[in-house]
Amino acid sequence: MRKRFNALPGFGLTMGITLFFLSGIVLFPLVGLVIRTLELSWTDLWHLATTDRALAAYRLTFGASFAAAVANAVFGTMLAWVLVRYDFPGRRVIDAMVDFPFALPTAVAGLTLANLFAANGWLGRFLVPLGFKGAYTPLGVGIALTFVGMPFVVRTLQPVLENLEREVEEAAATLGAGRLRTFVGVIAPSLLPAILTGFALAFARAIGEYGSIVFISGNLPYKTEIAPYLIVMRLEAYDYTGAIALAVVLLMFSFVLLAAINLLEQWAAAFQN
Amino acid sequence: MRQPVRKELNASRRPSQRGTQESPFARRLLIALALAFCLVFLLLPLANVFAQALAQGWSCCRDSVTHPDSLAAIRLTLLVAGITVPLNVVFGLAAAWAIAKFNFPGKSILITVIDLPFSVSPVVAGLMFVVLFGLQGFFGQWLDAHDMKIIFAVPGIVLATLFVTFPFVARELIPAMQALGTEHEQAALTLGANGWQTFWHVSLPSVKWALIYGVILCNARAMGEFGAVSVVSGHIIGHTETMPLRVQALYEGGTAASSAAAFTVASLLASLALVTLVLKTFLEWRQAREYERAQQISG
Numbered sequence: 137m138r139k140r141f142n143a144l145p146g147f148g149l150t151m152g153i154t155l156f157f158l159s160g161i162v163l164f165p166l167v168g169l170v171i172r173t174l175e176l177s178w179t180d181l182w183h184l185a186t187t188d189r190a191l192a193a194y195r196l197t198f199g200a201s202f203a204a205a206v207a208n209a210v211f212g213t214m215l216a217w218v219l220v221r222y223d224f225p226g227r228r229v230i231d232a233m234v235d236f237p238f239a240l241p242t243a244v245a246g247l248t249l250a251n252l253f254a255a256n257g258w259l260g261r262f263l264v265p266l267g268f269k270g271a272y273t274p275l276g277v278g279i280a281l282t283f284v285g286m287p288f289v290v291r292t293l294q295p296v297l298e299n300l301e302r303e304v305e306e307a308a309a310t311l312g313a314g315r316l317r318t319f320v321g322v323i324a325p326s327l328l329p330a331i332l333t334g335f336a337l338a339f340a341r342a343i344g345e346y347g348s349i350v351f352i353s354g355n356l357p358y359k360t361e362i363a364p365y366l367i368v369m370r371l372e373a374y375d376y377t378g379a380i381a382l383a384v385v386l387l388m389f390s391f392v393l394l395a396a397i398n399l400l401e402q403w404a405a406a407f408q409n
Numbered sequence: 410m411r412q413p414v415r416k417e418l419n420a421s422r423r424p425s426q427r428g429t430q431e432s433p434f435a436r437r438l439l440i441a442l443a444l445a446f447c448l449v450f451l452l453l454p455l456a457n458v459f460a461q462a463l464a465q466g467w468s469c470c471r472d473s474v475t476h477p478d479s480l481a482a483i484r485l486t487l488l489v490a491g492i493t494v495p496l497n498v499v500f501g502l503a504a505a506w507a508i509a510k511f512n513f514p515g516k517s518i519l520i521t522v523i524d525l526p527f528s529v530s531p532v533v534a535g536l537m538f539v540v541l542f543g544l545q546g547f548f549g550q551w552l553d554a555h556d557m558k559i560i561f562a563v564p565g566i567v568l569a570t571l572f573v574t575f576p577f578v579a580r581e582l583i584p585a586m587q588a589l590g591t592e593h594e595q596a597a598l599t600l601g602a603n604g605w606q607t608f609w610h611v612s613l614p615s616v617k618w619a620l621i622y623g624v625i626l627c628n629a630r631a632m633g634e635f636g637a638v639s640v641v642s643g644h645i646i647g648h649t650e651t652m653p654l655r656v657q658a659l660y661e662g663g664t665a666a667s668s669a670a671a672f673t674v675a676s677l678l679a680s681l682a683l684v685t686l687v688l689k690t691f692l693e694w695r696q697a698r699e700y701e702r703a704q705q706i707s708g
Binding site for chain 2: 144145146147149150151153154157158161162163164165166168169171172211214215217218219222224226230232233234235236237238239240241242243244245247248249251252257258259282283286302305306309315318340343344345346347350351364365367368371374376379380383386387390391393394398
């Protein structure tokens with residue numbers, strides 16, 4: 137292949153600016169954290185990262201994030217389907233509102249959700265007597281994480297649903313399949329890669345979430361304390377190494393998820409063609 | 410007479426649709442469930458912010474916004490956004506130009522690294538800067554000796570905000586510039602324009618909507634960031650407290666009045682989110698219309 141002639145100027149300048157910012161803002165801090173981690177011995181790191189309190193925090197963080205991502209996969213799929221396939225009053229407003237959790241500062245989200253589900257809140261006054269305690273409980277953590285991750289599944293699924301060929305469904309119908317069977321056998325498999333991508337994105341976002349949880353969880357050690365909150369607690373006690381140990385666990389997990397998301401997106405793209 | 414006719418019309422229409430549409434009952438059920446989900450997770454939380462802000466009356470609302478500490482928080486938030494957003498624009502334009510207009514090895518790695526801050530927990534992001542510039546950090550002693558403060562001061566807040574908002578502008582601009590190719594720029598250069606003229610008059614106008622889109626999202630995140638800023642700020646009232654941190658401090662005050670004040674400051678942030686959403690929707694609508702028009706012309 138002939139090397140394409142490119143007369144555009146500015147590669148050196150723009151690449152320089154890009155690498156300067158990238159190194160200063162992202163790589164330099166990241167390398168600093170890695171160096172501090174390598175200075176610790178493996179046994180110290182292991183002990184600091186696996187104290188009982190830390191293990192309880194991981195369990196809540198990963199468990200609640202997983203539950204929230206599942207809730208988002210179910211309701212997000214439904215919401216995307218309704219928004220793409222049906223016409224009803226207020227559809228466009230709802231469609232625009234789906235991005236609201238991205239635009240709303242997480243502190244505000246946590247504040248208002250905690251108030252909403254508290255015993256005297258708009259929803260809490262009906263739900264708490266029924267035993268559904270949505271504030272200052274692990275359930276509250278799940279609710280806040282569901283809110284924060286809500287747009288991911290909807291927004292990854294919407295374009296896939298819009299491009300879905302109706303002919304396939306018609307063919308299935310012609311061959312005698314009922315609507316439910318068409319959905320399960322024909323539509324769902326082609327949506328699966330997008331749903332899984334959205335699920336993984338919501339899951340990854342939930343693992344690192346801090347702002348909204350601080351308000352709604354109550355932050356009780358061993359009970360409603362998430363891993364990012366424990367990092368902040370250790371930092372406030374000037375326990376840098378303890379904070380770094382937890383941060384490394386979270387970082388490793390995020391990078392594994394990032395790799396998984398990239399693979400999923402490639403799979404989804406291959407699936408589309 | 411009219412009734413049976415309509416019935417017959419419906420009867421003839423229904424079988425042809427049954428194959429690719431759900432029964433009306435299933436459809437209504439799905440719409441109802443989706444709306445209920447949106448009600449609980451979108452509309453009620455939003456309405457609640459404003460309702461709780463007004464719970465103690467208008468005057469309380471006004472007093473909590475005009476309180477010196479709140480005003481300081483608003484000023485700091487505007488200052489931080491005023492620094493980080495322009496820097497992100499410079500970075501975003503440079504990165505998009507280098508990545509979209511040129512081919513070089515390692516391009517996909519570069520894009521992945523630019524997106525990296527999205528997958529790092531904000532708290533961990535803040536921790537990274539504490540590790541670098543905190544008193545026990547790499548440069549802590551040196552900064553202290555030279556009487557400079559980054560952590561528990563405004564520079565730390567700016568750095569942490571830069572980290573979490575880093576990908577926003579670049580990731581909107583890169584695909585927009587990539588889609589346009591380089592023909593227009595090549596033409597401008599052939600006609601005698603220099604590099605800057607080409608950039609200002611050809612490249613920038615063609616990606617301006619993508620740029621504005623990125624700026625709006627970047628600004629919303631810069632003003633609303635909590636986790637990363639909370640770690641580096643030190644929560645010094647009146648000095649290093651941004652609006653989201655002010656919300657937390659007021660909320661932890663515990664009284665009904667301070668709770669209402671927390672919701673009042675929160676309602677300012679919620680209004681910002683609403684404005685962001687309206688602008689974003691408008692830009693998307695515009696983009697879709699332009700795309701349609703382009704399709705019509707080329708078709």
